Amino acid sequence: MLWACITLPHLALDGVLRRRPDDGPLVLVDGPAHARCIVAANASAQAAGLHIGQRLTTAQALLTQFETIPYDAAAAERWQRFLAGVAYRYSSQVALLPHAIVLEISRSQSLLGDWPKMERNLRSDLAALGFRHRIAAAPTPHAAHVLASVRDGQAVLTPETMRRALDPVPLQKAHLPEQATDALPRMGIRCLGQLLRMPRDGLQRRFGTPLLHAVDRLLGDMPAGLELYVPPDAVDWRIELSHEVENIAALVFPLKRMTGDLAAYLSGRDGGVQRFALRLEHRDRQATDVAVGMLAPERSADVLFEAARGRLEQVQLPAPVLSLRLIADDLPGFVPAGRDLFDERPANALPFEQLRERLRARLGDHAVYRWGSTIDPRPEHSQRIAAPDECFLEPRARPTWLLERPMPLHGVSRVLAGPERVETGWWDGGDMRRDYYIVETMHGQRAWAYCAPGERGGWMLHGWFA
Amino acid sequence: MGTVVALSNLLEARQVWRGGAAVPSEGGQSTGWPLLDAVLPAGGWPDASLTEILLPADGIGELRLVLPTLARLTQGQRPVVLIAPPYAPCAMGWRQQGVNLQQLEIVAADEKHVLWATEQCLRSGGCAAVLAWPRQADDRSLRRLQVAADTGRALAFVFRDHRHLANASPAALRLELTALPQPSIWVRKCRGGNVPTQPIPFEPLSAGATRAESRQGMEMRAAHRAGDMHESSAPRFAANLTSAPSLAEREESR
Numbered sequence: 164m165l166w167a168c169i170t171l172p173h174l175a176l177d178g179v180l181r182r183r184p185d186d187g188p189l190v191l192v193d194g195p196a197h198a199r200c201i202v203a204a205n206a207s208a209q210a211a212g213l214h215i216g217q218r219l220t221t222a223q224a225l226l227t228q229f230e231t232i233p234y235d236a237a238a239a240e241r242w243q244r245f246l247a248g249v250a251y252r253y254s255s256q257v258a259l260l261p262h263a264i265v266l267e268i269s270r271s272q273s274l275l276g277d278w279p280k281m282e283r284n285l286r287s288d289l290a291a292l293g294f295r296h297r298i299a300a301a302p303t304p305h306a307a308h309v310l311a312s313v314r315d316g317q318a319v320l321t322p323e324t325m326r327r328a329l330d331p332v333p334l335q336k337a338h339l340p341e342q343a344t345d346a347l348p349r350m351g352i353r354c355l356g357q358l359l360r361m362p363r364d365g366l367q368r369r370f371g372t373p374l375l376h377a378v379d380r381l382l383g384d385m386p387a388g389l390e391l392y393v394p395p396d397a398v399d400w401r402i403e404l405s406h407e408v409e410n411i412a413a414l415v416f417p418l419k420r421m422t423g424d425l426a427a428y429l430s431g432r433d434g435g436v437q438r439f440a441l442r443l444e445h446r447d448r449q450a451t452d453v454a455v456g457m458l459a460p461e462r463s464a465d466v467l468f469e470a471a472r473g474r475l476e477q478v479q480l481p482a483p484v485l486s487l488r489l490i491a492d493d494l495p496g497f498v499p500a501g502r503d504l505f506d507e508r509p510a511n512a513l514p515f516e517q518l519r520e521r522l523r524a525r526l527g528d529h530a531v532y533r534w535g536s537t538i539d540p541r542p543e544h545s546q547r548i549a550a551p552d553e554c555f556l557e558p559r560a561r562p563t564w565l566l567e568r569p570m571p572l573h574g575v576s577r578v579l580a581g582p583e584r585v586e587t588g589w590w591d592g593g594d595m596r597r598d599y600y601i602v603e604t605m606h607g608q609r610a611w612a613y614c615a616p617g618e619r620g621g622w623m624l625h626g627w628f629a
Numbered sequence: 630m631g632t633v634v635a636l637s638n639l640l641e642a643r644q645v646w647r648g649g650a651a652v653p654s655e656g657g658q659s660t661g662w663p664l665l666d667a668v669l670p671a672g673g674w675p676d677a678s679l680t681e682i683l684l685p686a687d688g689i690g691e692l693r694l695v696l697p698t699l700a701r702l703t704q705g706q707r708p709v710v711l712i713a714p715p716y717a718p719c720a721m722g723w724r725q726q727g728v729n730l731q732q733l734e735i736v737a738a739d740e741k742h743v744l745w746a747t748e749q750c751l752r753s754g755g756c757a758a759v760l761a762w763p764r765q766a767d768d769r770s771l772r773r774l775q776v777a778a779d780t781g782r783a784l785a786f787v788f789r790d791h792r793h794l795a796n797a798s799p800a801a802l803r804l805e806l807t808a809l810p811q812p813s814i815w816v817r818k819c820r821g822g823n824v825p826t827q828p829i830p831f832e833p834l835s836a837g838a839t840r841a842e843s844r845q846g847m848e849m850r851a852a853h854r855a856g857d858m859h860e861s862s863a864p865r866f867a868a869n870l871t872s873a874p875s876l877a878e879r880e881e882s883r
Binding site: 221223282350512513514515517518519521522525526527529530531532534535536542545546551557560561562563564565566567604606607609610626628629 | 686687688690691692693698708714715716717718719720721722723724725726730731733734735736737738739741745746753755756781795808809812820866874875877
């Protein structure tokens with residue numbers, strides 16, 4: 164067993180920052196109204212001298228212009244679950260620890276490559292999503308958690324090296340029960356190595372079983388006792404906008420983040436999405452729903468973004484938008500399209516599916532279609548949209564253009580071929596009895612026209628041999 | 630007056646156009662019409678370029694001109710897109726010409742969006758050929774299409790009325806189809822070569838219209854046509870034009 168731990172030291176702040184295109188000073192504050200404290204500050208706020216734990220009033224004295232956002236523990240938890248969904252693509256065993264995600268990686272190595280490679284991929288995924296992180300790997304999840312909170316990028320692969328790596332860790336960082344962490348340094352025990360060499364019965368007498376259990380879990384002598392993460396079957400995400408948005412263009416940035424998150428989530432789940440809804444929430448619980456539908460399940464961030472943007476751009480906003488919600492209930496399986504090994508298309512070619520979604524987004528859902536021929540001999544029923552071709556191939560000449568509705572044809576100069584009698588349709592009441600001819604008009608056009616059986620006049624144009 | 634200008638200077642400055650200078654032709658794609666291939670400088674459709682086809686009326690063989698190319702592309706599993714065609718393509722007719730309909734996408738676009746959709750398809754690089762029927766297209770919009778075709782390495786065909794012949798066009802190849810007195814193709818402009826002075830004879834309803842006569846098809850057909858009195862007496866549709874007039878005459882004499 165080998166576990167990786169991703170600690171997210173700035174989870175709440177990153178969750179807020181990633182929705183903002185600008186990077187002005189910004190702090191998260193928490194605490195009672197009369198004693199608000201800074202719990203997180205972004206880089207430009209820290210550069211101005213603001214730091215965690217500072218009173219808000221002090222901060223206001225230091226810096227005149229900065230943004231304050233109340234710390235939202237629920238949002239941080241939501242982001243943590245979201246990232247667990249992202250980590251889920253690397254392992255089926257993912258669990259949540261405080262400010263951290265642990266995942267079992269030894270079984271994924273044959274699929275995803277050895278740990279250094281997997282670590283690189285994990286880091287690039289997290290960086291692309293905009294979350295700062297520290298990663299460590301160890302044979303037990305709790306040890307990985309401890310190592311990740313000490314130093315970034317540490318990987319110990321065997322229990323012996325793990326023991327050595329844990330030895331110098333200060334007790335404050337060992338995630339032990341609080342009572343022990345407070346009391347042990349006063350007894351002169353300052354690092355984990357010292358604690359591990361203490362006699363167990365003495366520790367049990369002084370601190371009770373919780374400390375021993377924590378130590379056993381840390382070393383793997385006891386099951387880790389983690390509750391594994393199960394990805395939810397539906398997505399319902401909400402972004403509150405920092406101000407009222409009155410034009411669609413300002414929604415594009417949060418939308419891009421949302422569809423990017425959706426793509427990351429879907430690939431973690433190895434699924435796709437075919438239909439989802441964007442809900443633009445206005446004041447007084449009013450909302451505008453924008454349905455986004457695609458022809459086939461997709462999970463590429465570009466396709467999802469483009470499909471959503473195309474639909475969104477056509478919306479007339481009745482009122483300013485306060486928040487944006489993305490709801491996807493139906494997450495079907497996803498089958499990636501097969502590609503040629505030696506692709507002849509230009510290197511920067513857009514996949515056809517993406518082009519089709521772009522056209523549909525602008526021109527309407529039914530704007531792009533294919534015809535398929537049927538075995539019905541009546542020209543009106545001889546083809547259907549999106550029908551697979553039936554193997555039957557008509558031996559008689561058929562035109563290349565077909566008029567949806569026959570119309571009178573004047574100026575027939577001569578008959579080139581015919582008649583071909585079509586007398587059929589008794590099975591569904593659509594009886595027809597016509598003689599079809601290929602005729603030439605005065606302008607030299609070749610037409611497919613019909614008239615009543617036995618007659619040579621009253622031509623009705625039904626197609627062109629174009 | 631009297632100053633001597635070296636010829637090479639003039640040529641280097643590109644102030645003098647040299648007639649007959651052969652531009653190295655890019656590898657064109659065969660049109661499927663040997664007589665047309667023979668006169669085109671690229672030996673076929675100019676690759677990744679716009680071809681403009683001008684017609685006096687619908688139904689004079691404008692599709693037959695491009696169908697061999699479309700059949701070849703779609704059978705190679707490469708998508709072909711029709712944008713705002715004037716009529717529905719007859720699925721059976723196209724299949725008779727060898728087109729794989731599973732690779733033929735039709736885009737219904739209103740007049741404002743035809744050029745946009747065409748440009749998107751061409752630029753995407755995902756389409757092998759794009760056929761468009763814009764009703765309002767000016768010099769600038771055609772130039773955009775030409776650039777997009779070049780970017781996406783796709784064949785672009787634009788079908789327009791022949792009254793646009795008088796206007797200049799940025800298309801790499803302009804063909805005019807005429808139906809009378811006989812169907813022929815006039816090359817009105819071809820980049821990289823001289824325009825032939827003679828029209829190319831063109832047979833829009835040629836052999837192949839009724840090829841692939843499958844036994845199975847006949848039987849299925851017979852089942853549907855229980856009441857067809859003409860089944861035995863009426864001649865089957867003309868396989869090619871050479872026999873068509875005689876068939877018509879026979880009809881009339883009967």
